[in-house]
Amino acid sequence: MEGTITIVQEGRFQLSDRAGVSHQFVLGHDALAETEQLRPLQSRQAQVRVKYTDASGLISLIAHRIDLLEPNLLESPRR
Amino acid sequence: MNVHPRARDYPKSSLGEMIPNESELTAGVKIEPGKQYGFFTDTTVCIGCKACEVACKEWNNLPADNVGLTGHSYDNTGALSANTWRHVNFIEQSSIQALGGQDLGGQDLGGKSVRDNDQAPFQSGWLMMSDVCKHCHHAPCMEACPTGALFKTEFDTVVVQQDICNGCGYCVPACPFGVVDVSKADGKAHKCTLCYDRLKGGLEPACAKSCPTDSIQFGELSDLQARAKRRVDELHARGVHTAYTYGTPDSPGATGDMKYLNAFFLLTDRPEAYNLPAAPTRPSNRVAPALVAGLATLGGLALAAVALLAGSSEGARHGR
Numbered sequence: 303m304e305g306t307i308t309i310v311q312e313g314r315f316q317l318s319d320r321a322g323v324s325h326q327f328v329l330g331h332d333a334l335a336e337t338e339q340l341r342p343l344q345s346r347q348a349q350v351r352v353k354y355t356d357a358s359g360l361i362s363l364i365a366h367r368i369d370l371l372e373p374n375l376l377e378s379p380r381r
Numbered sequence: 382m383n384v385h386p387r388a389r390d391y392p393k394s395s396l397g398e399m400i401p402n403e404s405e406l407t408a409g410v411k412i413e414p415g416k417q418y419g420f421f422t423d424t425t426v427c428i429g430c431k432a433c434e435v436a437c438k439e440w441n442n443l444p445a446d447n448v449g450l451t452g453h454s455y456d457n458t459g460a461l462s463a464n465t466w467r468h469v470n471f472i473e474q475s476s477i478q479a480l481g482g483q484d485l486g487g488q489d490l491g492g493k494s495v496r497d498n499d500q501a502p503f504q505s506g507w508l509m510m511s512d513v514c515k516h517c518h519h520a521p522c523m524e525a526c527p528t529g530a531l532f533k534t535e536f537d538t539v540v541v542q543q544d545i546c547n548g549c550g551y552c553v554p555a556c557p558f559g560v561v562d563v564s565k566a567d568g569k570a571h572k573c574t575l576c577y578d579r580l581k582g583g584l585e586p587a588c589a590k591s592c593p594t595d596s597i598q599f600g601e602l603s604d605l606q607a608r609a610k611r612r613v614d615e616l617h618a619r620g621v622h623t624a625y626t627y628g629t630p631d632s633p634g635a636t637g638d639m640k641y642l643n644a645f646f647l648l649t650d651r652p653e654a655y656n657l658p659a660a661p662t663r664p665s666n667r668v669a670p671a672l673v674a675g676l677a678t679l680g681g682l683a684l685a686a687v688a689l690l691a692g693s694s695e696g697a698r699h700g701r
Contacts, residue, residue, distance in 0.1 A: 362444030
């Protein structure tokens with residue numbers, strides 16, 4: 303899933319996708335990112351791609367990998 | 382209702398920026414580092430609306446868990462967990478006997494159950510309490526933490542630093558109230574932070590701010606303790622003789638060297654009825670006696686083994 307991180311609390315974050323739909327994520331224990339790396343992503347409004355799986359028993363997604371995207375990758379389809 | 386004089390500076394409901402020291406307007410307290418802050422939860426005015434649960438989830442971006450209906454009363458949250466830092470207990474009293482045969486107004490009910498058609502005046506058969514981390518003065522979770530992830534903040538609250546927590550889970554059994562939980566999603570310990578980020582920004586914690594009946598009150602600990610004492614005296618004067626505080630100095634909940642709890646409660650039934658321990662203790666106080674007992678057992682076993690071996694070698698010599 304690709305989008306912008308809009309809210310960060312500890313290892314939990316909300317991602318707004320290209321359609322403007324918000325999705326809730328929890329940074330998984332095997333994630334290639336640390337909790338303190340999330341807040342700078344939010345403050346910079348960086349475009350990211352998140353690899354995730356569903357969480358059992360939670361209305362949330364587990365993020366396993368977060369990659370920074372080039373800004374123009376997301377801007378072009380919007381017009 | 383008393384309105385803070387500064388509130389007149391903000392007549393509009395939509396604001397362009399944050400109000401400096403907003404807690405002065407909402408909770409009547411200015412939040413300053415170095416002072417002790419906490420919650421006073423008056424269960425006699427809790428209506429079980431769960432606004433505190435929702436506000437906590439919203440502010441802290443906590444995911445919903447325990448999806449579905451429990452089938453137990455109006456409580457579908459179940460318990461405090463890694464993703465639920467406020468939990469409203471719904472305790473239905475099957476018998477008035479728990480209150481000594483009287484309703485909360487002190488009227489004798491003649492042993493009738495609250496399920497009987499004659500509803501007890503002044504109070505129904507439900508007790509409701511918004512449970513939360515107690516932010517203990519001597520926090521057992523903090524004492525058990527080997528990495529120092531749990532720490533006391535400048536507001537005398539207890540917080541888990543997520544980047545330092547290694548998920549060992551020692552804090553979970555150490556907590557006498559069963560508050561701390563390790564999340565299966567991220568493998569780290571989680572609990573209420575008493576809205577540490579909000580306190581740093583001069584904001585009242587989300588749950589206290591959202592409480593419509595002021596059952597959850599936020600403030601300086603000494604003020605809250607004095608307020609709780611006045612409330613207990615007032616309830617006693619109105620005939621509610623069962624009212625008492627849980628977690629203030631020298632009260633139930635502050636036993637076993639716990640001193641006091643920064644988040645304390647006003648209850649009208651036994652602590653166990655609210656799923657609270659009657660006499661919580663610090664596990665760290667049991668380490669030294671347990672170590673001595675273990676060493677003594679080891680020493681005793683060693684002596685017994687030496688005596689047995691000496692006896693058998695003596696017997697072998699005589700046999701020869």
